[in-house]
Amino acid sequence: MQSSPFNLRRAIIWIGRLILAGIFIYAGYSKIFLPIVHPHPPIGVALSFFAMQVDSYQLLPPRGVNFVAHTLPFAEVALGLLLLIGWRLRIWATIVTLIMLGFFAAVVRSYALGLQINCGCFATPEPLTIKTVFRDGALAALALLMTIFAFMDARKPHPWSSPEKA
Amino acid sequence: MIRRQILALIVAGTLFGLSCALLATARAPQSPGTVSDVDPHTAFGSKNAPVTMEIFSDFQCPACKTLFTATNSKLMDNYVSMGKVYLIHRDFPLPMHAYSRIAARYSRAAAQVGKFEPVEQVLFQNQEKWEQNGDVDGTVAGVLSAAEMTKVRALVKGGTLDAAIDKDYALGQMYRVNQTPTTVFHCKGQTYPYPGVMSYDILKQFLDQLLSQR
Numbered sequence: 369m370q371s372s373p374f375n376l377r378r379a380i381i382w383i384g385r386l387i388l389a390g391i392f393i394y395a396g397y398s399k400i401f402l403p404i405v406h407p408h409p410p411i412g413v414a415l416s417f418f419a420m421q422v423d424s425y426q427l428l429p430p431r432g433v434n435f436v437a438h439t440l441p442f443a444e445v446a447l448g449l450l451l452l453i454g455w456r457l458r459i460w461a462t463i464v465t466l467i468m469l470g471f472f473a474a475v476v477r478s479y480a481l482g483l484q485i486n487c488g489c490f491a492t493p494e495p496l497t498i499k500t501v502f503r504d505g506a507l508a509a510l511a512l513l514m515t516i517f518a519f520m521d522a523r524k525p526h527p528w529s530s531p532e533k534a
Numbered sequence: 535m536i537r538r539q540i541l542a543l544i545v546a547g548t549l550f551g552l553s554c555a556l557l558a559t560a561r562a563p564q565s566p567g568t569v570s571d572v573d574p575h576t577a578f579g580s581k582n583a584p585v586t587m588e589i590f591s592d593f594q595c596p597a598c599k600t601l602f603t604a605t606n607s608k609l610m611d612n613y614v615s616m617g618k619v620y621l622i623h624r625d626f627p628l629p630m631h632a633y634s635r636i637a638a639r640y641s642r643a644a645a646q647v648g649k650f651e652p653v654e655q656v657l658f659q660n661q662e663k664w665e666q667n668g669d670v671d672g673t674v675a676g677v678l679s680a681a682e683m684t685k686v687r688a689l690v691k692g693g694t695l696d697a698a699i700d701k702d703y704a705l706g707q708m709y710r711v712n713q714t715p716t717t718v719f720h721c722k723g724q725t726y727p728y729p730g731v732m733s734y735d736i737l738k739q740f741l742d743q744l745l746s747q748r
Contacts, residue, residue, distance in 0.1 A: 406725075410747060412746075416739050420728060420732045420737065421728075424730045484597045484713050484714075484731075493710065493716070493728065495729060
């Protein structure tokens with residue numbers, strides 16, 4: 369018997385892909401192009417501005433800060449597009465989940481330490497509050513669920529695929 | 535079929551990203567364009583410097599102390615005194631701090647007698663002491679002569695300093711400052727609001743990038 373293409377598991381995978389892809393693409397875009405600043409600055413200025421936000425988490429030495437600031441925004445855009453396309457979904461979903469869990473851990477640590485810092489999530493002056501913690505937690509949970517379901521879904525033949533021949 | 539779906543998804547994602555960007559742009563803090571209402575006693579460096587930094591600060595806030603002690607002296611030596619950065623102190627006394635407005639009044643008064651720098655330094659360096667007992671007056675008296683202190687006390691009692699503090703506070707609200715320290719960078723008509731502490735090495739990198747813009 370062929371399973372329905374529209375079940376809760378697939379719906380969650382799709383919702384996760386669309387939401388996380390949108391957020392990742394926008395997060396990367398805003399860090400690279402700094403839409404809050406007019407006229408728009410060159411990419412080098414935008415990335416060094418983002419480096420200050422990474423640095424404020426007090427987690428990495430200056431070299432690590434620079435590495436993250438100059439690679440994360442591009443990785444976010446690429447991962448967002450790959451999630452959207454759905455090619456090798458399990459690989460990209462796993463990486464997105466690990467990144468989201470990393471963000472969540474960093475945000476929880478900063479909140480617990482009482483660091484008065486900027487979230488830096490979308491390159492806007494957004495203070496890190498309990499709302500940020502819940503938002504990142506919810507997104508990390510969604511990413512985790514999406515990845516687990518993507519792995520479970522991969523075990524079954526796709527309902528739209530042609531029946532196997534004997 | 536699959537190719538069409540892929541293309542549709544890419545287009546949808548790009549449109550979503552762009553619409554988010556437009557929304558964020560629409561909600562961006564309004565920049566007043568040029569820096570106005572600068573008290574020359576609480577500003578350092580050349581007015582014609584390519585970069586202007588307005589630091590919205592609260593004397594009783596620990597993060598402001600960290601920014602001041604970790605970054606300020608290097609910034610003054612390497613950028614402000616070299617004519618690259620015009621540094622403006624803005625008062626943003628948070629209502630949750632009992633003595634920050636009093637400290638702001640004393641620093642403003644000290645600025646009028648040309649002693650802003652030593653008073654700012656002593657207030658930040660002894661923050662833990664005066665925030666316990668509220669002895670701002672005694673702390674400031676430690677770095678001023680008796681004659682200067684008499685003038686400062688008269689200015690504080692005169693009650694005319696609150697207007698300047700409120701002006702800074704209102705300016706901060708226009709920039710949507712909601713925590714201290716918040717630094718607003720201005721360069722080539724661009725405004726970059728940055729809440730929080732920054733280490734000197736990373737700040738230096740950002741300033742160098744700003745200065746290298748054509």
